[in-house]
Amino acid sequence: MKGELKIYNSITKNKEIFSPINNESVGMYVCGPTVYNFVHLGNCRTFVFFDIVYRYLIHLGYKVRYVRNITDVGHLEDDTEDSEDKLLKKARLENLEPREIAQKYTYYFHMILLRLNTLPPNIEPTATGHIAEQIEMIEDIINDGFAYISNGSVYFDVVKYNEKYSYGKLSRRDIEKLIHNSRELKGQSEKKNSQDFALWKKASKNHIMRWKSPWGEGFPGWHIECSAMSKTYLGDSFDIHGGGMDLKFPHHDCEIAQSNIANRSEPGKYWMHTNMLTLNGDKMSKSKGNVLLPSDLFSGENSIFKKGFSPSAVKLFMLQAHYRSTLDISEEALEAAEKGYIKLMKALSVLDRLAPSEESTFDVKKWVDSCYEAINDDFNTSVLIANLFNLTKIINRLELKTESISKEDLTLLSEKIRVFIFEILGLEQSVSYEKDRLKEVLNILIEVRNNARKNRDWKLSDQIRDKLNDIGISLKDGENQTDFPEL
Ligand code: AMP
Numbered sequence: 001m002k003g004e005l006k007i008y009n010s011i012t013k014n015k016e017i018f019s020p021i022n023n024e025s026v027g028m029y030v031c032g033p034t035v036y037n038f039v040h041l042g043n044c045r046t047f048v049f050f051d052i053v054y055r056y057l058i059h060l061g062y063k064v065r066y067v068r069n070i071t072d073v074g075h076l077e078d079d080t081e082d083s084e085d086k087l088l089k090k091a092r093l094e095n096l097e098p099r100e101i102a103q104k105y106t107y108y109f110h111m112i113l114l115r116l117n118t119l120p121p122n123i124e125p126t127a128t129g130h131i132a133e134q135i136e137m138i139e140d141i142i143n144d145g146f147a148y149i150s151n152g153s154v155y156f157d158v159v160k161y162n163e164k165y166s167y168g169k170l171s172r173r174d175i176e177k178l179i180h181n182s183r184e185l186k187g188q189s190e191k192k193n194s195q196d197f198a199l200w201k202k203a204s205k206n207h208i209m210r211w212k213s214p215w216g217e218g219f220p221g222w223h224i225e226c227s228a229m230s231k232t233y234l235g236d237s238f239d240i241h242g243g244g245m246d247l248k249f250p251h252h253d254c255e256i257a258q259s260n261i262a263n264r265s266e267p268g269k270y271w272m273h274t275n276m277l278t279l280n281g282d283k284m285s286k287s288k289g290n291v292l293l294p295s296d297l298f299s300g301e302n303s304i305f306k307k308g309f310s311p312s313a314v315k316l317f318m319l320q321a322h323y324r325s326t327l328d329i330s331e332e333a334l335e336a337a338e339k340g341y342i343k344l345m346k347a348l349s350v351l352d353r354l355a356p357s358e359e360s361t362f363d364v365k366k367w368v369d370s371c372y373e374a375i376n377d378d379f380n381t382s383v384l385i386a387n388l389f390n391l392t393k394i395i396n397r398l399e400l401k402t403e404s405i406s407k408e409d410l411t412l413l414s415e416k417i418r419v420f421i422f423e424i425l426g427l428e429q430s431v432s433y434e435k436d437r438l439k440e441v442l443n444i445l446i447e448v449r450n451n452a453r454k455n456r457d458w459k460l461s462d463q464i465r466d467k468l469n470d471i472g473i474s475l476k477d478g479e480n481q482t483d484f485p486e487l
């Protein structure tokens with residue numbers, strides 16, 4: 001029933017049957033956030049998607065080690081030598097210690113991902129906690145002759161690497177052309193070539209985040225952090241390496257180059273990249289300043305939209321598009337997702353109340369298979385969710401008794417719909433929907449009790465009041481009516 005998982009591998013540009021290096025266990029590394037600002041909704045799209053990958057691999061029975069790092073140093077403003085570390089710049093602007101900045105935004109990141117009901121990774125290493133491992137890896141690359149020291153910094157020699165390997169093979173950049181065009185820059189820089197990237201940067205006088213190294217005091221480059229942390233926890237080669245599309249170049253191509261030299265192997269077997277969340281067609285990004293904060297979107301305060309949306313509806317909105325397509329956010333799309341979410345919750349509760357018949361008039365197993373087929377087809381959550389919505393129509397017909405379902409099929413359907421909605425998509429049971437239903441039940445009880453009072457059936461009316469009181473719901477009788485109790 002579960003079928004065979006196929007993953008689109010960004011490096012081969014093909015959908016491939018997923019076959020982990022060590023049959024039963026899976027190692028997955030996802031590039032985490034740079035914690036110099038609030039995580040935005042675009043970032044969340046990427047992390048929500050990899051949560052689905054994690055959840056589904058667990059569902060398939062794999063023992064998964066999911067590593068997602070925190071980039072708390074080394075993310076430079078740009079690639080020039082005197083470029084400033086973004087975290088350090090923010091610390092200066094907010095008048096805080098760099099560690100306070102990292103802590104503040106890591107905390108927000110965790111809070112938001114928890115509200116989005118994503119599972120925490122198994123290991124969440126920080127770049128600052130793995131300086132020794134990074135230094136060791138840089139030394140290996142220097143010893144192999146693919147990096148050089150220049151004015152206290154260390155650079156990866158892209159030209160030399162490209163003679164033996166193919167630099168930029170993931171993003172398929174025309175590196176020869178880039179290298180050729182940038183030759184003229186030679187001599188203007190401490191780098192041999194403008195394509196060379198920093199493994200270690202010398203700290204300037206004012207640079208607070210600095211560590212001792214064989215090349216003097218400095219701090220690591222961004223790319224080496226992920227290579228060192230993935231190697232530490234997942235080994236030289238592991239199964240899945242993920243991140244947003246914008247990380248393909250230079251970040252992931254540089255990781256591949258570093259690992260090829262230091263480990264003599266490719267880091268990830270399957271590279272997965274999520275496409276961008278956009279606002280009015282523009283990529284949502286910190287640098288563009290068009291970001292939506294998830295907390296504002298949930299509360300509806302300070303939001304560009306008129307009201308708030310539940311985290312599950314936001315998630316449903318994100319997952320209704322395939323992860324390799326761009327997705328534009330709008331109030332209408334979020335409203336549709338909120339309605340869709342309530343529709344799913346209602347269908348679930350109708351399903352719970354259905355009485356089975358002798359036989360089924362629709363093929364439940366076929367429906368379940370089609371859901372697995374969708375998710376197995378490179379995590380096509382878009383088709384999976386369309387299948388769920390189709391099912392809500394059938395559930396309506398089951399309620400109206402224009403369709404029927406056998407006991408065995410009802411059990412299977414109730415189990416599998418929950419697997420898809422809660423276990424794999426990670427949506428939450430709607431609290432407000434449950435509350436609405438509780439209100440409906442209470443209204444019925446109040447009506448029954450009012451009738452009892454009219455008929456002077458004090459025994460029944462007292463019984464209802466006392467039993468409700470026992471569970472903390474107190475009814476207050478006015479002259480003509482009973483007030484609706486506080487819940
Ligand atoms: P950052 O903190 O900028 O390094 O980003 C963390 C993760 O979010 C990376 O995997 C990025 O590729 C991803 N990301 C950034 N912007 C977007 C966006 N607009 N849509 C989807 N993913 C994004």
Ligand code: ZN
Pocket residue numbers: 030031032226251
């Ligand atoms: Zn990374």
